[in-house]
Amino acid sequence: GNSVTQMEGPVTLSEEAFLTINCTYTATGYPSLFWYVQYPGEGLQLLLKATKADDKGSNKGFEATYRKETTSFHLEKGSVQVSDSAVYFCALRNYGGSQGNLIFGKGTKLSVKP
């Protein structure tokens, strides 16, 4: 079946540090991959996406590259800010057998200290 595994948190970084949140997936076919962010007390917001192998999604300084050979979609940011503190979810969408619903990882909580 389809599944997403992401690194467990919480992750605590100092401002301006480099961020990597690992995400790997299992899926048949060619899923689309997403990163969502959830700020405290809010719903999930789409951060970035990639729909085919070797695509790079980017937004607000965050990047992730769709690596089919390693079934990964790791999230990176070169210099985090306090305002990046949130929970980050990796997700896949596979139209093959699931009617297109998003399957999420368990989320990684990021705390950035000044």
Next chain:
Amino acid sequence: DSGVTQTPKHLITATGQRVTLRCSPRSGDLSVYWYQQSLDQGLQFLIHYYNGEERAKGNILERFSAQQFPDLHSELNLSSLELGDSALYFCASSAVKGIGDYGYTFGSGTRLTVV
């Protein structure tokens, strides 16, 4: 404001009771998805409706049901509530089923507390 409206924002009810959660999708979106978010289970897909028809079911309990109305708003009904049903319930909408991959737009959720 994402354009997806969920009401109520908070709900406290007793075990055994029934509640209805409401979702209005973003204007023009035909698909509505319901998810349950709890600390131990993460985000679990419950059910998907497209233009009034049920399209997919996930880990939805038999005590739970949903529907999507002609005006495209959706309701999630939870009955015979148990303490373990306490969670955040999110609704999300997307434009067209299976076309263009722009993911979902999420509402801000309904926090259900069963006491």
